[in-house]
Structures are given as structure tokens and as C-alpha cells.
Amino acid sequence: MALLDLRPDLRPSQALSPRLQHAVRLLQMSSLDFAALLREKLDSNPFLEREEGDVGDDPLGRGDLDADAPARADPPWAAGDRDPASAADESWRDGGPGPPDAQGADERALWQSDGGRGPGREDGAADALEGMAVESALNAHLHAQVDLLKLGQRDEVMLRAIVESLDDDGYLRSPLQDLVPVVALHPPASLEELRVALRLLQSLEPAGVGATSVAECLLLQMPAIASAQERQLATRIVREQLPALAARDMARLARCLGEPPKQVEAACDRIRRLQPRPGWQFGGERTRYIVPDVVVRRTAGGWTVQLNPAVVPRLRINEVYAGLFQRHRGAANAPLGVQLHEARWTLRNVEQRFATILDVAGSIVRRQCGFFDHGAMAMKPLSLREVADEVQVHESTVSRVTNNKYIATPFGTFELTYFFGRALMSSSGRPCSGTAIRELVAEVIAAERPTAPWSDAQIAHQLAEQGLPVARRTVTKYRQMMKIEAVGRRRRLAAD
Known part of the structure; x- marks a missing residue:
């Protein structure tokens, strides 16, 4: 019979405190995610405030779109240089390239006399959003085409329901029978009616929209191929040999289709020019621009590394609120004490994050100076351990610092992981x-x-x-x- 026994076992182990775990997560964030987090803290913590003239928490420079943002500073030529427009006029008087267009000059004078107002605003208030491009979503584009069709109410309801069921690629991923309870019609829509509505949707622009598979999407775009012979061969390839087309196996395609390899290659090239995701040309996510965390410059003493001011937030403790709390602290104000402690901890995390990034980037530049002098051909092998030993941190810390952090160099902007290799x-x-x-x-x-x-x-x-x-x-x-x-x-x- 087995006996139950309790024995103490002492083992050394490491446990990360919640504060330290939070600091590790902050170190791993990209600059854009870190800036977004700091903006949330600024909105929720009364003890945190921006320093004057701060742009660090807005790496993309979008502060001018904020309705509460201060007025724009003086133009660059206010410090002593001339206004480029007036300089161009003087250059023309001195025999320069020629006078500005009369209509352009009248428009500039109208703009200046109108106080800088843009068109379309009767109240004279400037609106930066008026100059922004409006992206058209796929469903809005399709609904606009449905508006031009002469359909009965029943057909229009089914067609719009299918439009709303498309994904971002323009595909109908769900089966048609699943849309029967979604379409609010009496009597309920039949499966055949939905098939007719789907075929009508597939006749709209962009070509290939409403497909249920990649093959169907490509087949819907076949009428765009002008040559009848090439269109017929491309249709056979998509219907019968799509895996071989994806594998670029021209020999197998030519053998299975019984066609000359040159004609098969031409048909495959034409298929590749089709759009397998027709919905991608509408809407979608905005382009996320890379903002370098550090910048490398050549100086008299060699290559130097400095933090990019655009990503370094300039935060501070609001001394007025902190002083009021110290004078009136008590049990009733305990939540404010937690927020003050959180604000100070945030400032320490910000300082530690950027100090670590600067140390790691400096170590990389010192060890890869050949790359900065001669290019990628002079890149040396580099491991995380080498940098970790020099900076005196753990390898995992170097890994977190180098992921999603970028460095601007004379050869372009690279992720810090680019400089490591076995x-x-x-x-x-x-x-x-x-x-x-x-x-x-x-x-x-x-x-x-x-x-x-x-x-x-x-x-x-x-x-x-x-x-x-x-x-x-x-x-x-x-x-x-x-x-x-x-x-x-x-x-x-x-x-x-």
C-alpha cells in the first residue's frame, strides 16, 4: 500500500512581479503602439501632462488634425528667410523663369484675402478633414451600383443582403442557405432566388466580386482576356489545373493540357495579371508608415546613434496636482495616490525603454561599422548574446528591443533584427x-x-x-x- 508523505523541497526560482511584467511588455511594443498607450494614460491619469511643444507622442505628426490643438507655429521663413511665394515673384522681376500664371496668382490672392479658408465652408472655419481623400468601401461601391439597377423590392433586398455578407476580399464565404433567415422577406427567400441575386452581383464591378472560391473569382474575370484562344486555354487551366498553376509547373501543365509550352506560359502569365482579391482595391487599412526609433549619423569621430525625437514622448508630472494631493492626502484620496504612483512609474518605464533601445542600437552600430562604411557586403555575423554581454542585459531583452524597432541609416531604414545573423x-x-x-x-x-x-x-x-x-x-x-x-x-x- 502506498504511503502519502509530505516533504519540503526548496528550489531557487524567479518570479516576475506585475510591475516588471508590465515593463517587459512596454519594452516589446513598437513605437506606434507605445505612443498609443501613452496617449491613453495621458487621457486617464490627471498627474501626467505633455511638455510644451511636444510631438513625441504623435510620431506621424497628426496633431494638426486635432480640433483642440494649438495654432500652427510661424512658417519656416519667419525666422529670417523670405516667403517662397514672394521670392519667386522677385526672381521673375530680375529675369527669372517667368511670371506666375495669372489665374494662379488670382487664386492665391483670393486665398490670402479670405483668411486661408478653403472652399465649401460658409462659416469661414478651416477644416483639415476637407482636404483628406475619402476611401470608398467595397460594400458602398456595390450599393451605389445597385441603386442604378431597376429591380423589384424583393430582388433588391436579397441583392443588398448578399453585398453585406461579402468579406474584405470580395468573396462570399458563407453558404447561400445561411442567408435565408437573414433576408427579411415574406414569404422567405428561396435558394434559387438567392442564386439569381448572386449571379446579378457577380456581374457588377469589380470583376470577380461575389465569388465563392479563387477559381470562380478568376473565371469571372476571363472576359477581360481579349484573345479567344488564350481565354479558352486560361479557362481550362483554372478549371482543371489550378494546383499546377500555383506551383508554376509549366512542364506538367503543357503535358496535361496537350498544348505547346509557349502558349501555356503565355496563358499563365495572363492569369497572373488577374485580381484574386477584387475587394482589396476598396477601403482596407491605412498604410502604416515606419518611423525609425534611432538615427545613425556620421560625425568627425565616426558613426553616432541618437534617438529619433519624433518617437520620444516628453511627459512630466503635473506639479500643481501633485502638490495639491500632498497637502490634502488622506484615506478619501487613496485612488489619487495610486494614480500618482502610476504616473511616476510610467515616466521611469519611458526612460528605461529608450535608454535600453539606445544602448542596444549603439552596440549594433559599433559592431557593424563595416556595414555603415561599405554597405551590406561588409555585414558581419552577430548574435544576441554578443550584444547582451556588452549592454549587460539578458538575451531575451535584446530580442524584445530589436523586434519592431527601426534604425535610419544612409542605406535606408532597417529593423534592428536585420543586423543579426549566424x-x-x-x-x-x-x-x-x-x-x-x-x-x-x-x-x-x-x-x-x-x-x-x-x-x-x-x-x-x-x-x-x-x-x-x-x-x-x-x-x-x-x-x-x-x-x-x-x-x-x-x-x-x-x-x-
């Missing part, structure tokens, strides 16, 4: 970075003759002759990462 040994025993080898592969392909491109095995052989023994599959991986076509495709493109 070492590949050359024939001389010296380590080489994978980034440098990738650049060498791109150079070899760029230098090849268009009519006789190199295969991946031949590129690997050339690199081996230069002292870099690289496997053929490694060359293939790097070529695909750079979105360079295979040798057969490059040869056919050169022949065309």
Missing part, C-alpha cells in the same frame, strides 16, 4: 554573414547574361570559387527571399 565559415576559416552572402547572390544574378542566366547550382559553384562554400538550397532560399525568379523563368523573360 556565421557561415569561408574556406579561409573566417566567418561570413548570411546577409553578405545574400548580397553576393544578388550581384552574381545581376551580372549574368540575360540570355544565359545562372542556375542555383552554378551560383553556388561561383561562390565556392570565391571561398564561400554555400549549398545550392541556401542559394535557392536567398534568391526566393529577394523575390528573384528561377533560372527558367528568367530565361523565358529574356527571350520575350
Whole structure:
């Protein structure tokens, strides 16, 4: 019979406090997410406030769209330079390129006399939103076309219900029978009526909308192919050999279809110009622009790293509120004490976050100075442990700092993870970075003759002759990462 026994077991272990876990999450955030979080804290915590002239918590510079934002500062030429418009007028008087257009001058004078008001506002109040482009959503675009159709009320209700059931790609993912209880009609809509409404929807623009599969979406766009022979062959490929088309297996396609490879390749090229997601050209998410966290500049002493002022928030404690709380603190004001402590903790987290980012970026720049002097060909192998040992933090901290953080360099803006890579040994025993080898592969392909491109095995052989023994599959991986076509495709493109 087994006996139950209790024994104490002492083991050392680490446990992150909630405060430390929160600091780790803040360190891992991107600059845009971190700025959004700080804006929420500014709105909810009365002890936090912006410093004057702060743009750090608005990396995209959208503060001018805020109705409560202060008036715009003086124009750049107010510090001593001339107004560009007046400078252009003086240049014309002195024999410059010519007078401005009379209509343009009248419009500028009207603008200045009107106090800077834009068109369409009778009250004279400037509205920055009037100058913004309006994105048309897919369902709004389709509803506008339905408005022009002469339909009965029953048909229109079914058609609009299907429009509202489309996803962002323009596909109808749900079965038609699931829409029967959704459509409020008496008697209820039949499945055949919904099929007729769906076919009517598929006749609208953009072509391919309302499809239930990728193949159906492409088939709906086949009338756009002008050549009847090419259209017939493309239709057969989509209906019968769609997996082979996705795999770019031209030999198998030509063999299965019994058609010349050149005609099959031409039909496949035409299919690839179709739109498999017709809804993407309407609405969608706004483009998220990359704002670098740090900037690298060359100085007399070498390369220097500094934080980008656009992403560094300038926050401070509201001393007036903090002083009032200290003079009237008590049990009734305990929640305010928590908020004051949270505000101070937030400032410490902000300082620690950007100090760590600056330290890690500085270590990367010091170790990859060859990249900043000569480009990607001079990139060295670099591991997280090397940077962690220099900055005296854990490897996981370096990993969090480098993800979704960007650095602006003379060669462009890169994510900090771009500068890390494992070492590949050359024939001389010296380590080489994978980034440098990738650049060498791109150079070899760029230098090849268009009519006789190199295969991946031949590129690997050339690199081996230069002292870099690289496997053929490694060359293939790097070529695909750079979105360079295979040798057969490059040869056919050169022949065309």
C-alpha cells in the first residue's frame, strides 16, 4: 500500500512581479503602439501632462488634425528667410523663369484675402478633414451600383443582403442557405432566388466580386482576356489545373493540357495579371508608415546613434496636482495616490525603454561599422548574446528591443533584427554573414547574361570559387527571399 508523505523541497526560482511584467511588455511594443498607450494614460491619469511643444507622442505628426490643438507655429521663413511665394515673384522681376500664371496668382490672392479658408465652408472655419481623400468601401461601391439597377423590392433586398455578407476580399464565404433567415422577406427567400441575386452581383464591378472560391473569382474575370484562344486555354487551366498553376509547373501543365509550352506560359502569365482579391482595391487599412526609433549619423569621430525625437514622448508630472494631493492626502484620496504612483512609474518605464533601445542600437552600430562604411557586403555575423554581454542585459531583452524597432541609416531604414545573423565559415576559416552572402547572390544574378542566366547550382559553384562554400538550397532560399525568379523563368523573360 502506498504511503502519502509530505516533504519540503526548496528550489531557487524567479518570479516576475506585475510591475516588471508590465515593463517587459512596454519594452516589446513598437513605437506606434507605445505612443498609443501613452496617449491613453495621458487621457486617464490627471498627474501626467505633455511638455510644451511636444510631438513625441504623435510620431506621424497628426496633431494638426486635432480640433483642440494649438495654432500652427510661424512658417519656416519667419525666422529670417523670405516667403517662397514672394521670392519667386522677385526672381521673375530680375529675369527669372517667368511670371506666375495669372489665374494662379488670382487664386492665391483670393486665398490670402479670405483668411486661408478653403472652399465649401460658409462659416469661414478651416477644416483639415476637407482636404483628406475619402476611401470608398467595397460594400458602398456595390450599393451605389445597385441603386442604378431597376429591380423589384424583393430582388433588391436579397441583392443588398448578399453585398453585406461579402468579406474584405470580395468573396462570399458563407453558404447561400445561411442567408435565408437573414433576408427579411415574406414569404422567405428561396435558394434559387438567392442564386439569381448572386449571379446579378457577380456581374457588377469589380470583376470577380461575389465569388465563392479563387477559381470562380478568376473565371469571372476571363472576359477581360481579349484573345479567344488564350481565354479558352486560361479557362481550362483554372478549371482543371489550378494546383499546377500555383506551383508554376509549366512542364506538367503543357503535358496535361496537350498544348505547346509557349502558349501555356503565355496563358499563365495572363492569369497572373488577374485580381484574386477584387475587394482589396476598396477601403482596407491605412498604410502604416515606419518611423525609425534611432538615427545613425556620421560625425568627425565616426558613426553616432541618437534617438529619433519624433518617437520620444516628453511627459512630466503635473506639479500643481501633485502638490495639491500632498497637502490634502488622506484615506478619501487613496485612488489619487495610486494614480500618482502610476504616473511616476510610467515616466521611469519611458526612460528605461529608450535608454535600453539606445544602448542596444549603439552596440549594433559599433559592431557593424563595416556595414555603415561599405554597405551590406561588409555585414558581419552577430548574435544576441554578443550584444547582451556588452549592454549587460539578458538575451531575451535584446530580442524584445530589436523586434519592431527601426534604425535610419544612409542605406535606408532597417529593423534592428536585420543586423543579426549566424556565421557561415569561408574556406579561409573566417566567418561570413548570411546577409553578405545574400548580397553576393544578388550581384552574381545581376551580372549574368540575360540570355544565359545562372542556375542555383552554378551560383553556388561561383561562390565556392570565391571561398564561400554555400549549398545550392541556401542559394535557392536567398534568391526566393529577394523575390528573384528561377533560372527558367528568367530565361523565358529574356527571350520575350
